[in-house]
Amino acid sequence: MRAPDPRPQRALRLAGGTALALAAGFALAPPLPYVAPLLALFLLAQRNQALPLKAAIGLPLLVMLTTGCGLLLIPPLQHAPVSGLLLIALCLFHCFRYNRRGGNALLGTFMIVGLTLIAAAGASSFALAVTVIEALAKGLLLAVLAASIAHAIFPEPAAVVVPPPPAAESAFDAGWVALRATLVVMPALLVALxxxxxxxxxxxxxxxxxxQVCSRDTRDAGRELVGxxxxxxxxAMLFWSLLGIQPKLWMFFxxxxxxxxxxxxRLYRLLPGRASPGFWLNCMATLVLLLGQSVEDSAAGKDVYRAFAIRLALFIGVALYAWLAVxxxxxxxxxxIARRARKA
Structure with a gap:
């Protein structure tokens, strides 16, 4: 008897959990409400199994503790900016390397997000850094709750065999990939300062x-990153136009x-295509970020279209730089590698 195909359930779970986290985030209005759907997106895309109860309770506390350590980077950034930036780059390098060496990818991702956000916010204001920590903690709580509800409604089929985790990369390969990812993140951090x-x-x-650039296959880097x-x-532009017909929270959901x-x-290959899963995950992350910030701009009375155009241009600029860096x-x-081979 063939095992059931889990991909339709996973697609429904990802969409339902992300939409639920978005609705909860904007209904409850914590700081940075778009953080909740973005974290739910990463959480559901990286895990096909529901979080155990202990992990669901402990993960927000652990992430709040680890991201709180980013507050220690504020004094070096304020009093010795070059040393502070080098220290942040070193921390990012080890976080990416930890992921590539078989570490907990989910925890590593949240540590990278918290480290960069808090460092940038704290360089301007300690109160803003505390607000970002609060936003991450509340956003992760909402994301975990939304993911748990999505898993309960669309559970993983019991007969599906859980594949073994991928083998950890060698220290040499993991170091190069981590360096590549660190160089992609650092310029955006400099702009955010x-x-x-x-x-x-x-x-x-x-x-x-x-x-996304942690993938070792970079032949189609331009199409993957910029595309x-x-x-x-x-x-996001199409979404915003459709939302304008009936701008209500339930329609947003x-x-x-x-x-x-x-x-x-597309992400789970229910529809065939040449793009990698990372392409579609990056596309969804861009959609959530642009829409979430546009809603915030609209509530604050800002020119949404001008802010959207500037933000999209910055996103494209970062993607082009990432392509060049890769x-x-x-x-x-x-x-x-060629030099090492010649010496050998």
Missing amino acids: IDPSRYLPLIMKSVSLGQ ATLLGGAL LWTLLFVLLLAR SLIDRWRAHS
Whole structure:
């Protein structure tokens, strides 16, 4: 007897959990309400099994503790900026390397997000850094709750065999990949230091790109990085136009459910395509970030279309830089391997 195909359930779970986290985030209005759906997206995409009760309770506390350690980086950034940035780059490098060496990818991702957001916010204001920690903690609580409800409604089929975790990379390969991802994230952090309250979504976009470039196959890096950003921006414009017909929270929830479900079908290869799963995950992250910040701009009375255009241009700029960084680092790595081979 054939095992049931779990992919339809996973697509429905991803769309339902992300939409539910988005609705809860904007209904309860914590700081940075778009953080909750973004974390739910990462949580559901990286785990096909529901979090155990202890993990569901302990993960927000653990992430709050680890991200709180980012407060220790504020004094070096304020009094010795170069040393502080180098220290942040070192921490990011080890976080990415930890993921590639077989560490807990979910915890590593949250540590990277917290480290970069808090460092940028704290360089401007300690109170803003505390607000970001609060936003991450509340957003993760909502994300975990939404993911648990999604798993309860769309459970993983019992007959599905859980594949073994991928083998950890060698220290040499993991180091190169971590260096590549760190160089992708750092420029966005530098830009965010100019005005943290305005550019925090840019950091989260760069973290998403950093996760995507951790793939060792970079032959289609331009299409993967820039294409996902462009498609996410186009879908966000279409979404915003449709939401304008009936700008209500329940319609925001339903449109999110539909858009994420359509992209999730590509992510889980229910519809064939050449793009990798990272492409579609990056596209969904771009969609959530652009829409979430646009809703915030609209509530604050800002010019939504001007802010959207500037933010999308920054996202595309970061994606283009990521493509360039990946190409240069991979060439450097190829030359390094060739030199080592000649010496041997």
